[in-house]
Amino acid sequence: MDILVQQLINGLVLGSVYALVALGYTMVYGILELINFAHGEVTMFGAMVALAVISALLGAGVDLPGVVIALLGLLTAIPACMLLGYGIERLAYRPLRHAPRLAPLITAIGVSIVLQNIAMLIWGRQYISFPPILPQGYHTLLGARITDVQILILVASLVLMVALTLLVQRTQLGRAMRATAQSPQLAGLMGVDANRVISLTFIIGSGIAAVAGVLVSAYYGLAHYYMGFLLGLKAFSAAVLGGVGNLAGAMLGGLLLGVIESLGAGYIGDITGGFLGSNYQDVFAFFVLIIVLIVRPSGLLGKPSHDRA
Amino acid sequence: MSDLLAVNKLRVVYGQIHAVQDLSLTVAEHERVCLIGANGAGKTSLLKAIAGMIPHRGGSVQFAGRNIAHLSAHQIVPLGITLVPEGRGIFTRMSVAENLAMGAYIRRDKAVVAVEIDAIYQHYPRLGERRHQPAGQLSGGEQQLLAINRALLSRPRLLLLDEPSMGLAPLMVKAIFETLRLAHQQGVAILLVEQNAHLALAHSDRAYIMANGQITQHGNAAELAQDRSIQHAYFGE
Numbered sequence: 001m002d003i004l005v006q007q008l009i010n011g012l013v014l015g016s017v018y019a020l021v022a023l024g025y026t027m028v029y030g031i032l033e034l035i036n037f038a039h040g041e042v043t044m045f046g047a048m049v050a051l052a053v054i055s056a057l058l059g060a061g062v063d064l065p066g067v068v069i070a071l072l073g074l075l076t077a078i079p080a081c082m083l084l085g086y087g088i089e090r091l092a093y094r095p096l097r098h099a100p101r102l103a104p105l106i107t108a109i110g111v112s113i114v115l116q117n118i119a120m121l122i123w124g125r126q127y128i129s130f131p132p133i134l135p136q137g138y139h140t141l142l143g144a145r146i147t148d149v150q151i152l153i154l155v156a157s158l159v160l161m162v163a164l165t166l167l168v169q170r171t172q173l174g175r176a177m178r179a180t181a182q183s184p185q186l187a188g189l190m191g192v193d194a195n196r197v198i199s200l201t202f203i204i205g206s207g208i209a210a211v212a213g214v215l216v217s218a219y220y221g222l223a224h225y226y227m228g229f230l231l232g233l234k235a236f237s238a239a240v241l242g243g244v245g246n247l248a249g250a251m252l253g254g255l256l257l258g259v260i261e262s263l264g265a266g267y268i269g270d271i272t273g274g275f276l277g278s279n280y281q282d283v284f285a286f287f288v289l290i291i292v293l294i295v296r297p298s299g300l301l302g303k304p305s306h307d308r309a
Numbered sequence: 310m311s312d313l314l315a316v317n318k319l320r321v322v323y324g325q326i327h328a329v330q331d332l333s334l335t336v337a338e339h340e341r342v343c344l345i346g347a348n349g350a351g352k353t354s355l356l357k358a359i360a361g362m363i364p365h366r367g368g369s370v371q372f373a374g375r376n377i378a379h380l381s382a383h384q385i386v387p388l389g390i391t392l393v394p395e396g397r398g399i400f401t402r403m404s405v406a407e408n409l410a411m412g413a414y415i416r417r418d419k420a421v422v423a424v425e426i427d428a429i430y431q432h433y434p435r436l437g438e439r440r441h442q443p444a445g446q447l448s449g450g451e452q453q454l455l456a457i458n459r460a461l462l463s464r465p466r467l468l469l470l471d472e473p474s475m476g477l478a479p480l481m482v483k484a485i486f487e488t489l490r491l492a493h494q495q496g497v498a499i500l501l502v503e504q505n506a507h508l509a510l511a512h513s514d515r516a517y518i519m520a521n522g523q524i525t526q527h528g529n530a531a532e533l534a535q536d537r538s539i540q541h542a543y544f545g546e
């Protein structure tokens with residue numbers, strides 16, 4: 001088995017999930033210059049809600065193919081997360097729209113903690129396993145193994161990224177989002193209701209986060225009330241790596257981070273002569289974050305200084 | 310003629326600064342009115358308050374018989390007031406075409422909009438040639454033409470302009486006033502803020518002179534252009 005190819009595949013799969021979550025961070029930052037630290041928890045809620053629906057359906061003995069049951073879970077999680085994202089913005093961030101920048105940032109961290117605790121109260125502290133309802137097959141590719149679930153993750157992520165890009169670049173709503181990102185006052189003079197655009201941005205980003213949450217829990221076969229924390233931090237690192245506020249940057253940053261992490265985990269033992277093992281893989285995201293912040297704070301695709309009108 | 314816009318005792322305050330103080334003015338349907346005043350007189354504050362960009366501290370703004378003082382900008386645009394802001398306000402990172410599309414944001418008749426945008430490209434070939442380029446790459450004058458045409462795409466009944474000729478070469482200034490003349494011919498009323506008093510008075514029916522947040526004089530534009538004190542204060546003669 002070709003280890004390099006295998007690590008690349010694993011990295012791209014993980015990276016595409018990071019990319020989906022990173023899109024939510026970057027969309028909100030692009031418009032509000034706010035880091036929505038609760039976004040990782042929205043992702044976690046997506047996984048939890050889907051799993052609750054899936055286990056309820058399985059428990060009731062519903063006679064449907066596994067893929068359909070998983071899909072029903074996903075289709076419940078998406079609107080649930082959209083509602084959650086909308087509510088977070090309305091209740092926690094909108095009242096602070098004109099407050100000093102530190103206030104919404106601290107609030108974001110607070111919302112994140114509150115959501116973790118709510119999830120813990122509802123679903124408990126234990127790991128929840130993702131039942132084996134998805135196809136468990138695998139294929140051989142360039143001497144490496146790619147599973148059906150991995151293919152599913154790659155395809156779903158790609159579809160979402162293309163769809164979001166088209167939405168932002170080609171539609172009236174996308175234009176309004178970009179206009180609001182450049183200047184909410186100016187967009188208002190065109191008749192754009194900035195609050196509506198901001199709500200829709202949270203709703204879209206949260207819907208994508210729901211999908212990411214379900215995909216990642218299907219991949220690892222697990223969900224947990226705390227899973228949004230690390231996932232969110234990594235996705236945030238990915239957004240910074242690509243250039244926060246830049247959609248293409250979030251996608252590139254996510255994929256790159258996934259690959260770096262996967263290669264790093266694969267070779268860290270060799271590099272350090274066995275001193276550090278692959279359990280140090282989580283370190284890479286933050287290593288990358290620190291390097292980017294030192295060397296190129298605007299990220300790979302970000303503009304060195306932003307030109308707000 | 311009935312008043313299209315009636316500003317009554319409007320007051321705009323920034324902390325300790327009274328930018329607009331109990332100011333009243335009117336613009337009739339299809340009328341061209343200019344507002345002339347020195348730096349810091351409060352002209353921009355007045356236009357922003359009318360357009361709903363900043364809150365006011367008293368007074369009323371009636372538009373087409375309706376009180377609009379409590380509305381915000383995005384609610385006022387569909388009623389028929391569009392502001393071309395100071396410094397043009399182009400979406401620099403968006404293409405020329407997208408800027409124009411933003412101007413028609415509130416409209417549903419997109420097929421008609423497309424025809425109107427084509428007509429703009431015909432009339433201003435420089436905009437047509439650069440329709441897919443970022444608007445930030447246009448010259449200052451071209452950006453101003455873009456901003457005015459973008460505003461007209463919202464089909465305003467009243468167009469507010471904040472110093473459209475500022476910093477532009479004479480040829481460009483001419484093109485801009487020609488554009489305004491055409492818009493006026495189509496029935497648009499105009500409230501024009503200018504520091505260039507000569508130019509503004511020559512293109513207006515009526516004029517208001519503003520200083521320290523208040524109107525100091527108003528009347529027929531042609532008559533005010535002959536007024537000695539105004540010539541002295543604003544023409545540097």
Ligand SMILES: Nc1ncnc2c1ncn2[C@@H]1O[C@H](COP(=O)(O)OP(=O)(O)OP(=O)(O)O)[C@@H](O)[C@H]1O
Pocket residue numbers: 323326327328346347348349350351352353354355395504
């Ligand atoms: N955002 C603001 N905060 C505080 N003060 C302001 C603000 N905007 C304007 N001012 C003050 O209000 C007064 C009126 O300003 P405004 O911009 O309305 O004048 P103006 O007539 O448009 O001037 P100019 O000819 O320079 O454009 C000035 O004293 C200005 O310093």
Ligand SMILES: [Mg+2]
Pocket residue numbers: 352353354395471
């Ligand atoms: Mg001004």
